[in-house]
Amino acid sequence: MELLYFGDKGWGDELFFATLMTIAVSITAMIIGFLFAALFTPLKLSNNKVLNSIGNAYTTVIRGVPELLVIYLFFFGGSGAIMFVASIFGYNEYIEINAFLTGSFSIGIISGAYSTEVFRGALQSIDKGQFEAAKVLGFNKYIYFFKIILPQMLRLAIPNLSNVWQITLKDTSLISVTGLVEIMRQSYIAAGSTRDPLFFYSFAAVLYLILTFLSMQLLNRLETKYSKGY
């Protein structure tokens, strides 16, 4: 247990901050994922063939390719792409992008593909009459979407979104390969310097278990809240 002391002697504080980092990356990635989902769900439901195939390509490619490969693409390709854009504006110095941003962005794109599928499924299972009734009653677009469609969609989407959250949370362990100090990376460092990998990796597993357990409790509460009245 000495290994877990806070302060200089142990790794307690480092692991605590690493856990916060994991949570921060997961939440950022989830939000980026929602933005992608907001962009691609309408595409997937669109009747236009070109738009539709763009939406399908996104979800198929991201869900069919290993997460690690996507992370490598952004890790090695991210700064190159930004430097290319910067060179158009006449800036030619080397730019290194923040590991947090690369990590959240690559996990966000992955989580977005799953969220897109969830939102698509939820929208499609809302009764058609609801859309028609809202239109017939002449509600404006704001009320139509935010007061009538969105609440019904959320009710159907939340159970599946909590699965997406679990996947996202576990995927953040993969961005340790880019050097961002989250739970996995910190355990790797601690295991290397104390030569006690068994303890630190097991402890990392416990931290992940705690995170998944706690978030499931919260999400279940959210689920009951949104399914009120059904």
Place this chain on the structure above:
Amino acid sequence: MDIELMISSFPKLLNATLITLKLLSVSLIVGLFIGLGFAILRMNNNKLINKFAYGYSYIFRGTPLLVQIFIIYFGLGQIEYLRTTFLWVVLKEPYWCAIIAFSLNTGAYTSEILRSAFQTIKPGYLEAGRSLGIPSKIIFTKIQIPIAIKQSLPAYGNEIILMLKGTSLASTVTLMDLTGVAKYIISTTFKPVEVFIVAGGIYLFMTFIIHNVIKYLEKKYGFQT
């Protein structure tokens, strides 16, 4: 776009695909047996056995696969006692460590899939079997298992694809699978997009095949239960 690099890296990546497929098939077969075993334990009436099986699947589904591989590959080697037993022959090889981790992981997911498949079998089928005087062993192997397999096909197909993506983590324990070789080529040539297209294409092709095989099996064996 460096087309030349894409063409020259294709055979190397294809070669690495063999390791990916080997890892995938071995761990799926082992995982299926582990999953079946734990699914049976989950349906046991003994609370202790039940809790044990639930704990197994909870732990393996609640932690990242990366942690599991690292515990097995880096962690278990630390136990002095293990180094003296024959297990060490297996555990010092990253290949076997990856297979152990993948099998245990997919076993946990498979046990959940099979359990829910077993539980959705209508009790009428079992009652019919029993009232016809069929021994319970035969009810299990000839009625429950075939129905459970058919019902779990769609979910198991997803699990195979998830596992295919999971094998990419073998590259973190020095194995040169498809992702490992792709990373090596990227880090030596700094052409991530080209390599991603080729390696991603190979993965997508495999997912496509798996998806269609499962669809075909579903059609062939699917009946309303």
